[in-house]
Amino acid sequence: MIPSQNLNFKNRFIDLGPEFYEEKQPDPVTDPYLVDYSPSAGQLIDLPKEGGENFLANFSGNQPMEGAQPLAMAYSGHQFGSYNATLGDGRGILLGEVLNKENISWDVHLKGAGPTRFARGFDGRATLQSSIREHLGSEALNGLGIPTTRSLAVIGIRELIYRQKPELAAILVRVADCHIRFGSFEFFHYTKQPKNVERLADFAIEHYHSDICNEPDRYRIFFRRILTLTAKLISKWQSVGFVHGVMNTDNMTITGTTFDYGPYGFMDGFNTRYTPNSSDTHGRYAYQQQSEIGLWNLNKLAETMTPLVGADELQEEIKQYQPVFNKFYREEMGRKLGLSILDSEFIELTQEMFQLLQSQQLDYSNFFRDLANYTSAIDCSNELRSWLDRYLKLCERESISHNERKKKMDAVNPKYILRNHLVQRALEKALKEADFSEVTRLRVLLENPFEDRPELFEKYNIDADFYSQDTPQEFLGRQTSCSA
Ligand code: AMP
Ligand code: MG
Secondary structure (H helix, E strand, O other): OOOOOOOOEOOOHHHHOHHHEEEOOOOOOOOOEEEEEOHHHHHHOOOOOOOOOOHHHHHOOOOOOOOOOOEEEOOOEEEOOEEEOOOOOOOEEEEEEEEOOOOOEEEEEEEOOOOOOOOOOOOOOEEHHHHHHHHHHHHHHHHOOOOEOEEEEEEEEEEEEEOOOEEEEEEEEEEEOOOOEHHHHHHHHHOOOHHHHHHHHHHHHHHHOHHHOOOOOHHHHHHHHHHHHHHHHHHHHHHHOEEOOOOOHHHOEOOOOEOOOOOOEEOOEOOOOOOOEOOOOOOOOOHHHHHHHHHHHHHHHHHHHHHHHOHHHHHHHHHOHHHHHHHHHHHHHHHHHOOOOOOHHHHHHHHHHHHHHHHHOOEHHHHHHHHOOOOOOOOOOHHHHHHHHHHHHHHHHOOOOHHHHHHHHHOOOOOOOOOHHHHHHHHHHHHHHOOOHHHHHHHHHHHOOOOOOHHHHHHOOOOHHHHHOOOOHHHOOOOEOOOO
């Protein structure tokens, strides 16, 4: 028998009992091979730099790990506004929870590990393409400092699966703070199991908000915290132009973590109606909708907690969403612009900026990155000049030098983002030539998207200009479908 990774499994979710999951081992796979491994995600669970000698056997599901108690979680959720009672981990398996040396618990989860009780006739697998997309998306958001599940690795498997056509399959190894979704609560609420809603809330409070365990109104505080974390997360998405694409309630976690990457995308030219999801023809989950959808989803979660908190109390909490979101968003924008006085003049300035961005179709990310270089409005086009004049006047109100401002702005406005055409290039090489070097290159580049790192760029052959330029015209606004 091959020895397993020495992971310190301390499984907690399994104690909730069988109503909450199905115990299920991952299905064995043929010839697993490594597509890409993220060392910084490995560190979270104390894995050695390259993942350890039996990494592929252990994390493909071929070799059970000591201490793991694999299970598929039960949940339901609202998808595109309609309730779907039969979701659950159809192809996902929580191997267990690992307590690291710093006493932090991480869920280790496989996506694409074979069909479970919740598979509804689907094959339980994930495509190599969608796995690479999730891998890069997660690691890129993490590099931007946005809460997200991590992707430890993509493991290719020699199995063809059928979507619109035969496709290569893979397993994504996800490391996450939490896999409890809004939809986990909905499942027990809509199947009329109020006791289990309460048990799930107790579990979440105990493990994620232990400081409020003894508060008489802990369920209300718990809801308020989810609301705050959700608003904060979405304000961060908005600030970097990230569009999740499928903000169904089963894709929202109670820890405010970006979760379940499908047809996500980063905005190229500023366009409030941008959605990367080609199936979302009405733009339900478009850029400008995300904050409102966050609220819609919180309302669905609130419904499940009504017996615990009270309807009026929840309404009071819900009323706070918009002001809380606005505050976070204003702060994000302040940081992007290098301004700390966030008064009415600042708000006017940002409103005009968005009009300018939209009418000129300026590249959203590079606009902010370039802005840090301006000390006067002379060297720019007419359209920008009057706005820049106003901007620079507001800069003068702040008591910091241009250099200090630039330093601050460069630390929050990425030079590199995961542009769709870059993902596409990496996917083409991976799928057509089994060449994964571009996947690795992007992952390395986006680990720290704010800085050039010359030695690393040389080692990985990264051309800074190519990766930082505006998206070429022919690739603008590309979409991806939901099929995965
Ligand atoms: P997702 O689009 O990954 O959020 O998945 C939505 C729901 O469909 C979840 O319940 C998944 O477990 C399930 N699902 C998606 N693809 C598959 C598949 N190939 N096999 C089994 N279940 C799947
Ligand atoms: Mg999902």
